[in-house]
Amino acid sequence: MLLEKVCSSELKDRNPELLRYQRQIILNEIGIEGQIRLRKSKVLLVGAGGLGSIVAYYLACSGIGYLGIVDPDIVEESNLQRQIIHTEENIGMPKAISAMIGLKKINSKINILPYPDEIKKENVFQYIEDYDLVVACPDNFNSRFILNDSCVKTGKPLVVGAVNExxxxxxxxxxxxxxxxxxxxEEARDEKLTRGIFAPVAGVIGAIQAAEALKILLNIGNFLKGRMIVYDALKESFREVKxxxxxxxxxxxx
Ligand SMILES: [Zn+2]
Structure with missing residues (x-):
């Protein structure tokens, strides 16, 4: 019923976004109001690697209005095993730019702001101040702690994801x-871990991060506040740590 209403030609003529996003607009929890909310939303994504690729895709597909992407690295051949937003032709290009190119092909209507830069204590507030929510997908503890510190100080929601092996x-x-x-x-502050990564784990965790970001922006459902979801691909199990x-x-x- 609502789908017909949403897709009526009169409405679609007035707003082509109704057609594009109809499958989420018909969800009671989202609706046209929610879609407008997403269009007005500004998300800062830190890290355009394995997790960030997935988060960026889902946020762009869902119609997030403004997506900032911070990443200091360039695309290397060894990234392509799991960082699915990048392509062979973009090897050597800053990841933030490569991600923007990939996302624009999917959704040319949203605003993508690439920042080929590293999040540091000195610049983090400049980056996060313009955004409603931050999604942390860096490959190191230090960046996650810097983002945590600044988001706690400013009261901005932060969705944190990490993968290893x-x-x-x-x-x-x-x-x-x-x-x-x-x-x-706290005790892991200085720990560095970069070992192997089983690519689909980044897909699973990145998809949950995207879901959390969208839910927080829409203010729907239960958030992972004080609850950590741990996914183990070898056991093929999820567990929740409160x-x-x-x-x-x-x-x-x-
Ligand atoms: Zn604390």
Missing amino acids: FEGHVFDVISPEGPCYNCLF FLKNPACNVCKG
Whole structure:
């Protein structure tokens, strides 16, 4: 019924977006109002690698109005095994630019702002200030901690994902109500891990990150606030780890 209403030629003539997004507009939880909300939304994606490729695709397909992409690296051949937004012809190109090129082919109507830069303590606030929500997909702990610190300070929601070998995890930092990344991972601050990555794990975790970002923007459903989803591809299992604010956390102060 609503689909017919949404797809009536009169409405489609007035707004071609109704046709493009009809399958999500007919969802009661989204509707035209939700679609307009997504169109007005600004998301900063940090990291255009394995996770970021997936997040970027789903946010672009869903009609996010403004998508900023920060990544300091260039596309290398060894990235193509899992970083599916990049292509052979873009080897040698900054990942932020390569991602923009890929996304524009999918959705030319949205605004994509590439930043071939590294998130640091000195520049993070300049980057996040214009955005409603941040999705963290970097390949290192340091960037995740910098994003956590700045999002807690500014009260911006942060969707964190990480993958390693056959496992990945994802959760949301919604401050001041929920615990932050530092509440959970304080002792891992200086740890570096870059081993192998089983490509589909990035797909699974990235898709959950995209779902969380869209849900938070639309304010629908239950968020991964104080709940971390851990995916293990070898066991083919999901488990949920609940965690509370750490009263000793020096970022969100418990
Ligand atoms: Zn904390």
